Amino acid sequence: IKYLTDRGAKVILASHLGRPKGQVVEEMRLTPAAARLSELLGKPVAKADEAIGDTVKAQISKLNDGDVLLLENVRFYAGEEKNDPELAKAFAELADLYVNDAFGAAHRAHASTEGIAHHLPAVSGLLMEKELDVLGKALNNPDRPFTAIVGGAKVKDKIAVIEKLIEIADNIIIGGGLSYTFFKAKGYEIGKSLVDNDRLELVQEFERKAKEKGVNFLLPVDVVVGDDFSASANAKIVDVDQIPADWEGFDIGPKTRELFAKTIAESKLVVWNGPMGVFELKPFEDGTKAVAEACAATAGYTVIGGGDSAAAVEKFHLGDKMDHISTGGGASLEFMEGKALPGVVALNDK
Structure with missing residues (x-):
């Protein structure tokens, strides 16, 4: 924004907030954003009460x-x-040039991210460029050893990215809720932990493929289990094949933290997408914190894939120690899966 205003451009900003579902929702107006932006820019930012039309x-x-x-x-x-x-055309009527700097929304084909680009000269913004450069290099020409850390709750959200990473990474670290499906596939008792019973064969296939390709596929060796999903739960550390039947796994254990940290320390490139546990709850934050600290300490280049990983890094005040924190959780995941992002495809400067 400063780059453009410094050069005398009249800058019209478009953005979204929340999910108002095509209705005007008073508390989702962008008025506070205009006020904050004028503080950051040190100049007044005018605010429109509509996004198209004569006013x-x-x-x-x-x-x-x-x-x-x-x-x-x-x-x-x-x-x-x-x-x-029609809406895309109405947006386009407001300007002479379109700049998309919203990497976090680039995986959505919406009127303000994709449609408008058919009506105006459309180019990438500086942040979008950095995101595509950093993630593109990680995928196409990674510094090695390249370690990918995949966490989060659900196996189904990470299938495509794990498949892609097996092709390109040297080490794949698995943590978070999705690891319990791997344990169940090995025949371990996982108690009340998250599981995807439809994908037990698939996760075994991942391990087999990784082995075939000489990829180091790291699963937790111990976990923190709780008797309740709450900040006041009783918690204990157990080996992954010793989870009690009525307890639930919520975090990686200390031996695992050490194992993962050692791999991260030896890496030239680390890409992290998804937390190691329920880091929002005090008894189960240590695993995610340890991985964040290892990423902060490594001499390797660290890329944090937006979403929950970025939130975790911020929570533990380690943001300034990371090389690149992506502004798009879903977008960075889809980009790493090798999917085309509609908001990027629509631009003129591929």
Whole structure:
């Protein structure tokens, strides 16, 4: 934004907040964002109460070179998430050039991210460029050893990325809720832990494929179990084949933290997507914290894949120790799966 205003451009900003489902929701207006942005830019930011139409056009006509106008939440329009061509055209009528700097929304084909790019010269912003450069290099020409850390709750969300990583990584670290499906596939008692019973064969296949390709596939060796999903739960550390039948796994244990940290320390590139446990609850935060600390300490280049991993890094005040924190959880995951991102495909400067 500063780059453009410093060069005398009239900058019209479009963004969304929350999921208002095509309706005006008062508490999802972007008015507070305009106020905060003017503090950050050190200049006034005008705010429109709509995102298209004559009133907005009138406000734009009053802008001087270097001025900034923030449009209202684009998701107040039902056509936004449907990528309605008429809405895209209405957005395009407001400007001469389109810059997409929203990597976090690039995996969505919406009117303000994809549709508009068919009507205006459309280019990538500086943040979008950095995201694509960093993640693109990690996928196409990684520094080695390359370690990928995959956590989070559900196996189904991470299938495609694990498949892709087996092709390119040297080490794959598995943690979080999805690890219990691997344990169950080995015949271990997992108690009340999260499990995906439809994918027991698939996770065995992952391990087999990794072995075939000489990829070091690391699963937890011990876990922290709790008798309740709460901050006041009783917690204890057990080996992965010793989970009590009425307890639930919520975090990786100390031996695992050490094992994972050693691998991270020896890596030239680390890409982390998904926490190691329920880091929002005090008794189960230590595993995710240990991985975050290992990423902060390694001499290797660290890429944090947005979403919960980014939230964890911020929670433990380690953000400034990471080389790149992606602004897109879902987008970085889809990019790493090798999927084309509609918001990027629509741009002119591939």
